[in-house]
Amino acid sequence: MSTFLGMPATSPPGVGNLRGDEPFPKAARKALANSQLRRNLGHATGTIRRKSGAVISELPDWQELRAAGSALKAATMARLPELLEQLEEKVTAAGGVVHWAADAAEANRIVTGLVRATGQERVIKVKSMATQEIGLNEALEEAGIAAVETDLAELIVQLGHDKPSHILVPAIHRNRAEIREIFLREMPGVDPALTDDPATLAAAARRYLRETFLSTKVAVSGANFAVAETGTLAVLESEGNGRMCLTLPETLITVMGIEKLVPTWQDLEVFLQLLPRASTGERMNPYTSMWTGVTPGDGPQEFHLVLLDNGRTAVLADEVGRQALHCIRCSACLNVCPVYERTGGHAYGSVYPGPIGAVLSPQLTGVEDNASLPYASSLCGACFDACPVKIDIPSILVHLRNEVPHPRAEKAAMAAAAYTMDHPALYTRAQHAAKLSKHAKKLPPPLNGWTASRDLPEPPPETFRDWWAKR
Amino acid sequence: MSSKDLILSRVRAALGQQASAEPVPRDYRSAGSLEPDVEMLVDRLVDYKAVVHREQDVAAVAARLQPGRLVVPPGIDRSWLPPGVTLAEDEFTADAVLTAATVAVAETGTIVLDGSPDQGHRRLSLLPDLHICVVRTDQVVASVPDALTRLDATRPLTWISGPSATSDIELNRVEGVHGPRNLHVVLLD
Structure with a gap:
């Protein structure tokens, strides 16, 4: 397919992690044969569904919040050019530097160049779907820069030479016994008497990463939200690794998809209520950091924001499919999906698994490159009911099935x-x-x-x- | 064509001549619609494993917690310091930190720090293992929308809901990863 300059474009092949090595049915068959994986997933998704349901039922206005969240995202997309320019203006005025990356390759080039300019050879990372999507760690490694994942689940994946299988909990396919084995095998200086008690495992990660946090001068993060009105960025997390990365280093580089915007400061009131309850099943996640540009005397004194397209404009061009851009990466749709619960995330091939991945990945890459994903669903509709911003995933799936090339x-x-x-x-x-x-x-x-x-x-x-x- | 111009022209082409979006329905409970409930705040803090002290003598609470080397922000109320406490020079060498707060959200059990002189820069309340946070009841708001109306977006903000935790192992919440593993809240009337 030829593209014209200035026309919406899909994410280029050969870079990043949006395309799998084999079609979904083939990969799913292998996953289904792994009974340990199915047990781990069944246990974890069952736990999160119960927790999330309990805290959602505490809010009498959950449906009203969902309706507002959905409409806010649609309104944001309709005004995206002006809001992006407003964000750039506010971030710049507050001492940050804004970069624009048309695709994964350009984003990787920008970030690598920024790290090189600091003279550093190691960065610490806060869990970020955008940097997973563009394959930033691989690009940094090629440039001789080590990227240390600091989120516990990402650390488990990185130490286990594994791939993430869930948006929120990339190591959801591992149980405590397997995590203990990975730590014993791969974590330098770990206590050989390590048990598989989750609190002990978390403490091991705390000890292992503390020195790295204190000695690394550059951090790379994603962002959950960016407020156009004020230039404020927000990262929601649990462990404190996000706070470490966002406040200890001298330089902070944030990579963010162009769809992560909200128009005004007060609009955060909707998403800060929706995201934690739909995502980790908490009333509020333990830590949320918000920063606007650079604050003298507090945190990184150099701040770069990389705004990423990488196929998002192609999604936006599809009137039915564009609502996939409303996703706030909570992963509620994964946790309720009967297909995801049985196959796990790896079978989807892309960093975006589950129902949202089945509609997002084919649109980001062009449907021919992920042609089996629109069929990776029974169309039961549980994802639509669970989505905190009411993305009608089943309708997009059916729409995409019509776009997939069919044999004559x-x-x-x-x-x-x-x-x-x-x-x-x-x-x-x-x-x-x-x-x-x-x-x-x-x-x-x-x-x-x-x-x-x-x-x-x-x-x-x-x-x-x-x-x-x-x- | 710069990448900025390229992306913006792609976005415009993608949007086409669509009509402007529907107005946003805001039928949820908005700021000011609820009375702050201090009992609910206490309940939610305790539920997420913070320890709540409802007494007026901050210094006595702090002394009882045996803070070891304590670090405090420059604008702290000096009367809150336990007599004879060892003050650490910075957060890197401290065992505990004592700060004030800006806002507390009852419905979610959240405390927000905004880097004011009595709260200090962000890493101050991050590195020590024990965080003693003093909240006045007039700082308690009912909900997240109320909190946003009280906060200044241009300040560096840290929203704290309980001690550091993770759900990354089998999706069970476990307290104690990189942030303070112990959060004690002193609620002043």
Whole structure:
């Protein structure tokens, strides 16, 4: 597909982590064979669903907040150019530097250049989906810069030479015993008597990272929200690793998708209520940091904000699909999804797994590069009900299924079926023919996908029409 | 064409000639619609493993907690310091920190610090393992919308809800990772 300068563009191939190595059904089959994975996921998603449900039921105005969140995001998208320019102006006025990155490669180039300019060879990182998406750690490594993940789950993934499998808890596929083994094997200086008690494991991470926090001069973060009106950025977290990264280093580089904006300061009141309850199932996450540019005498004295497109404008160009950009990365849709709960996140191939990933990844890359994902759903609708900003994921899935390239033979077969159903005599003959081929359990290509995991229903001994004709 | 111009022109092309968005319905409980409930604040703080002290003598509470080397922000009320306490020079060598607060949110059990002289710069309340935070009841608001109306966006803000915690192991909440593992709140009437 050729692109024109200034027209919405998808994320380029060859960089970042939006494309898997194999289609979803193939990857899912492998995941389903892993009973440990299924047990871990079933336990973790069950826990979070109970917690989240309890704190959501405490708010009498949850539905009103969802409606406001949904409308606010739509209003933000409609005014995106002016709001982005307002954000740039406010951040710059407060002492920050704003960079614009059209795609993953450019964002990686900008961040690598900024780190090089400091002369440092190590950065500490706060968990960030945007930097996972663009493959920043890999790009930094190529430039000889070590990127240390400081979020506990990201650390588990990094030490385990693994891939993230959940938006909020990238190591959700690991249980405590496996985490203990990874720490014993990979964490320098770890106590060999380490137990698998979660508090002990957390304490091990605290000891391991403390010195790194205190001695690293550059941090890279993402952002949950950016307020156009004030130039304020917000990071919500739990452990305090975010606070460490956002306040101890001399230089802070924040990479943020262009859709993360909210128009006004007061608008945060909606999302600060929706996100923690939908995400970790807490009334409020332990720590939220908010900063505007640079504060003399407090925190990093050099601040860079990288605004990232990387396919977001292509999503915005689709009138049905653009609501996927409203996502606040809470992961509630993953936790309620019967497909995600069984396959886990790796099967989706992209850093964005689960229902939201199934609609976001194909749109960011162009649907041909993630053609199996719109089918990675039973269309049960639980994700739509759980979404705190009311993204109608099932409708986008169906919409994207229509965009996926279909084999020409399938189209021909459908046209033949439509013609047959339009002509009663033909239809009757087709029914009789189906009765004669009773032994058929599978459909021939190109329709064999439908019978890959289910038998063709047996035709009844007598059709309704035959029965009616006899009356 | 700069990347900024490129991205902005892409956004404009993507939006096309769409009509302006629908007005935002704000039927949720807005700022000022609820009375602050101090009992609810206490309940929510305790639920997230903070310890609440409802007494007026901050110095006595602080002394009882045996803070070790204590660090304080420059504008702290000196009457809050336990007699004979060892003051640390900075947060890097301190065992405990004593600060005031700006706002507390009852519904979520959240305390917000804004870097004022009695709260100090952000890492002051981050590195020590024990944070003793003094909140006046007139700083308590009912909800998140109320808190935002009281806060200055241009100040560096830290919202704190209980001690440092993680849900990263099997999605169970465990207290005590990188931030202070002990949060004590002194509530002054």
